[in-house]
Structure formats: C-alpha cells, structure tokens
Amino acid sequence: MRRHHGSEYEGRNAVRTPPRGDASTHRAARVRQKITGAARTAFLRDGFDATLDELVAISGVSRPTIYKYYGSKEALFVAVISKALEEVLAEVVSDIPQRLQESDDLRAALKSTARAWAHGMTRPDVLKLHQLVTREVHRFPALGAVWRENGPGRVRHALAVTFQRLATAERLEMPDDDTAITQLLSLTIYPHLLESAHGMKVEDFAVEQLIDSGVDMFLSFYKYRRPVTAT
Structure with missing residues (x-):
C-alpha cells in the first residue's frame, strides 16, 4: 500500500463513521x-x-x-496512537496542576512536580510511545502535536500560571516565564528523557541530585521569595 507523507492522509482518509442503525x-x-x-x-x-x-x-x-x-x-x-498518547500522558500529568496551585512553597512544589514528571515520563510505556512518535512524526505531524498538547504543554501551562501568579505578588523576578520554564525543565527533566531515550537509566540518587540542585539554582536566579508569615 502506498504511504502518504505529511498531511496527505488528512481529509479523504479521515476516520469514518459507518452508518448505524x-x-x-x-x-x-x-x-x-x-x-x-x-x-x-x-x-x-x-x-x-x-x-x-x-x-x-x-x-x-x-x-x-x-x-x-x-x-x-x-x-x-x-487515531490509535493519538488515543494511546492521550491516555498515558493524562496519567502522568493528572495531579501536577493541582499540586502547583495548592502549594504556597514553590521550592517544595517544583521538586515534587519534577520528581513526578521524571518518574512518569520514564515509564516503559511512555518511553515506547515517545520513541514511536519521534520515529514517525515526519510522516504524521499530528502525533507531535498530540504529544506536546497532552504532555509537555499541560505541564508548561501549569508552571506558567504559577510563575505569573508569584511574579505578580513580587515573589519572583521573572520577565519571561516561557524562557524560565524551558530553563527549569532543562535543569531537572530533560537529562532523564535524553538518557532514557538512548536506553540508559539515570540512577535514583542522580535523579534526586539533579532535581534538588536544579530547582535551587532556578529559584536563586529568579530571586524567589518565600511568603511573609504573620507574627
């Protein structure tokens, strides 16, 4: 069967719904x-x-x-891989927005979020889907969009809302939250994904060190201030 490239399959090859009685x-x-x-x-x-x-x-x-x-x-x-991505990534990121929203201790919230994200994204089933998307995205760009929207996109949105809230409260000095989010993920998450994508495992103690030091460096750079407590 001839393979279609890019978005050629869209439209005339869209999923069909047979007539139903x-x-x-x-x-x-x-x-x-x-x-x-x-x-x-x-x-x-x-x-x-x-x-x-x-x-x-x-x-x-x-x-x-x-x-x-x-x-x-x-x-x-x-259709099938998009659904698999939506289901798996929903499990990985389900409680991250709530964790960030409810915590008043950004340092603790970011560290727990990074641990949950690193653990979820290096699950065997998630890695297998990520490798599949990476291999096939040139033929099926829609898969890349599904991956971004259901995984990294949801986490980035939750982080952006949190950072904007704290910057407004003058607890962060962050002129560009989008750049800041990329920097945070690069310090805490991307090393695990890179190693796992090549069949290597980051040891647990190294995961903790990367996350702890990465969050501390990040908050120091953006001059994070803890909330003022009433005396």
Missing part, C-alpha cells in the same frame, strides 16, 4: 474495539511498518471492514 450500534462498537486493540498492539511493537495482514490476523476483522471504519492505514495509525 439501532440493531448494529453494539456490533459496530465491538468491531471498532477489536480493530483499535489489534492496531495498538501491532503499532506499538512495529510502528507504522506493521502490516494490515497483521492487524487482520490479530483482530479477526477483515481488511475491507478495517477500511470501512478507518478509510486507510494512515488514519488508523494516527
């Missing part, structure tokens, strides 16, 4: 679940190189039926 609704849902379950298994294992014959063998659903529901292998790949 009341009697066929449940059957259609079961068929779609079989297709997506098989596709997730095959695509996570082999990337886009997984063949439709493999999907047919795993799912027990015929090739014409797969095309009926998804239109093309490209559309199926984007």
Whole structure:
C-alpha cells in the first residue's frame, strides 16, 4: 500500500463513521474495539511498518471492514496512537496542576512536580510511545502535536500560571516565564528523557541530585521569595 507523507492522509482518509442503525450500534462498537486493540498492539511493537495482514490476523476483522471504519492505514495509525498518547500522558500529568496551585512553597512544589514528571515520563510505556512518535512524526505531524498538547504543554501551562501568579505578588523576578520554564525543565527533566531515550537509566540518587540542585539554582536566579508569615 502506498504511504502518504505529511498531511496527505488528512481529509479523504479521515476516520469514518459507518452508518448505524439501532440493531448494529453494539456490533459496530465491538468491531471498532477489536480493530483499535489489534492496531495498538501491532503499532506499538512495529510502528507504522506493521502490516494490515497483521492487524487482520490479530483482530479477526477483515481488511475491507478495517477500511470501512478507518478509510486507510494512515488514519488508523494516527487515531490509535493519538488515543494511546492521550491516555498515558493524562496519567502522568493528572495531579501536577493541582499540586502547583495548592502549594504556597514553590521550592517544595517544583521538586515534587519534577520528581513526578521524571518518574512518569520514564515509564516503559511512555518511553515506547515517545520513541514511536519521534520515529514517525515526519510522516504524521499530528502525533507531535498530540504529544506536546497532552504532555509537555499541560505541564508548561501549569508552571506558567504559577510563575505569573508569584511574579505578580513580587515573589519572583521573572520577565519571561516561557524562557524560565524551558530553563527549569532543562535543569531537572530533560537529562532523564535524553538518557532514557538512548536506553540508559539515570540512577535514583542522580535523579534526586539533579532535581534538588536544579530547582535551587532556578529559584536563586529568579530571586524567589518565600511568603511573609504573620507574627
């Protein structure tokens, strides 16, 4: 089957919704679940190189039926991997915004956030998805957008809200929160992602050292001031 590059698959190859009657609704849902379950298994294992014959063998659903529901292998790949990214990244970042919002101790909040983010982003299932996106993003730019929006984008937004709040309260001297966030992630998170992407593991004690020293350096540079407590 000819592969499409860039966004050629969009539009005419978008996921299709077959006509449904009341009697066929449940059957259609079961068929779609079989297709997506098989596709997730095959695509996570082999990337886009997984063949439709493999999907047919795993799912027990015929090739014409797969095309009926998804239109093309490209559309199926984007739909399945996007959903996997959304589910996995939601687990990783779910409590980060609340942790930052509720804590009045920025130093402690940033360190706990960095630990949770480093742990979540180096989970085997997350690493596998990240490696897959990195490998296929030139053919499917939409996957890169899904990764950014559901993972790094949500964390960056939560950090930006927190930093802006504290800068307004004159507890931080931070003229550019976007640059500051990139610097914080570079000090505390990116080393783990880089090492893990190459099949290496950062030892636990090194993770703690990077996060503790990285947050301290960051807050010192941006002149963080603790809240004034009533006496």
